[in-house]
Structures are given as structure tokens and as C-alpha cells.
Amino acid sequence: MNRVSKIIAAAALAGTLVSAPAFAQRDPAYEAARAAGQVGEKMDGYLGIVGSANGALQAVVSDVNIKRRALYSQRAQAASPPVTLEEYALTAGCIAIARTAPGEKYQAPDGSWQTRTSAPPLRDSRCPALQQKNAQ
Amino acid sequence: MISSELTRARGLATLPRMSRGGRRMVRWALPLAALGIAMLSGCVNVTAPDKPIVIELNVNIRQEVIYRLAADAENTVDKNKDIF
Numbered sequence: 294m295n296r297v298s299k300i301i302a303a304a305a306l307a308g309t310l311v312s313a314p315a316f317a318q319r320d321p322a323y324e325a326a327r328a329a330g331q332v333g334e335k336m337d338g339y340l341g342i343v344g345s346a347n348g349a350l351q352a353v354v355s356d357v358n359i360k361r362r363a364l365y366s367q368r369a370q371a372a373s374p375p376v377t378l379e380e381y382a383l384t385a386g387c388i389a390i391a392r393t394a395p396g397e398k399y400q401a402p403d404g405s406w407q408t409r410t411s412a413p414p415l416r417d418s419r420c421p422a423l424q425q426k427n428a429q
Numbered sequence: 430m431i432s433s434e435l436t437r438a439r440g441l442a443t444l445p446r447m448s449r450g451g452r453r454m455v456r457w458a459l460p461l462a463a464l465g466i467a468m469l470s471g472c473v474n475v476t477a478p479d480k481p482i483v484i485e486l487n488v489n490i491r492q493e494v495i496y497r498l499a500a501d502a503e504n505t506v507d508k509n510k511d512i513f
Binding site: 317318319320357360361364368372376380381383384385387388389392419420421 | 491492494495496497498499501502503505506508509510511512513
């Protein structure tokens, strides 16, 4: 009985692992907004609207941010010892900014929006050192 | 030029009794003043070094936490490319 439940649990786990990459692609509206520089990566780990907001853009940003927040919350609690949601979000923000592609927008430590170039982004001094695999 | 001078010069206007009394006052005044200064400087010392220490600790803790989370966060970002 115990073995059976273990097998079921393992199968469920494998299922989530396999199914995860199946939808691991940005929504076309989100992808387009990123490429157009309408949205950018903020320092706090969330997406921000760079220029003027409109309903459709706000919906895209809110959707992404709600999902990010849920993810941050889950990972923050899973850390040992657990960390706060903000701490995890800030760390993820460091990485999300590092991963921006040239032409995309990100928020510099002074709060201004910057366009990513091929040079390393301006990041918070507390951010961990960049791993050289920025693209994507 | 007019210079005024006492007709009969006197010694210092203190009596042995007075100066003894003065010394007695000094004996009390010194510890009191010292206590006052100690209290004053004590107040200043308590508040002044407090703030920089707190801020520095805060920054250190945050950075330590961020470094600890870096690998996990990187993994999270990579595995959720739909929302990053």
C-alpha cells in the first residue's frame, strides 16, 4: 500500500516535471510588449509598464505579476531557512534583469527605465555576480 | 589722563573662612558637574552609534540572503520562462 502510494506520488511528480516545459513560452501579447519596450523588469522582481498604460497592457502585466508572486511565495517558503517574499522577489529581480535581451527595458537602481544593451545591466549592488548566460 | 585708584590699597577681598567655604562648595560641585556631563554625554552616545550599526546589519543580512537564494532563483526563472 505504502509502495503503491509512493509510486503514485512519483508519477504525479514526474507528470508535473514533464508538463512544465510544455507551456514554458511567453504569451504572444507579453512577448510583443517586452520587445516593444512597453514593459520592463523592475528591481523588485516584478514587471512594470514603461510608458503610458492601457487596459490590455495592464492585464498582461497583472497576469504575469500574479503568477510571479505566487511562485516567489512558494519558493521563499521552501528555502531553508525560509526567507520573506520580498527577499526572494528581489533576488529573482536581479536575475530577471540580468537575463533581459538587448532592446528590452529594465529598471536601474536609481529607479529610471533603461534599455538593455550588450553591456551588463545596471543592477542593485546587492545582486549576485552575473553568470555569463544572459541572453533570453 | 585720569586714573582712579583706591586711596588705601587692600588685599584680596576674601577671608580665610570664605575660601574654606568655597573649597567645600567645589568639593560638592565637582562630582555633581562630572555626573551632569556623564549623563549628558551618555544620552548622546546612546543614540548616535545606534543608527549606522542597524543599517549596516540590515544591508549585510539582505546581501547574505540574496547570495544564498541566487541559485534557486536562477533555477526558478529558467523553469518558468512563460512569465519571465
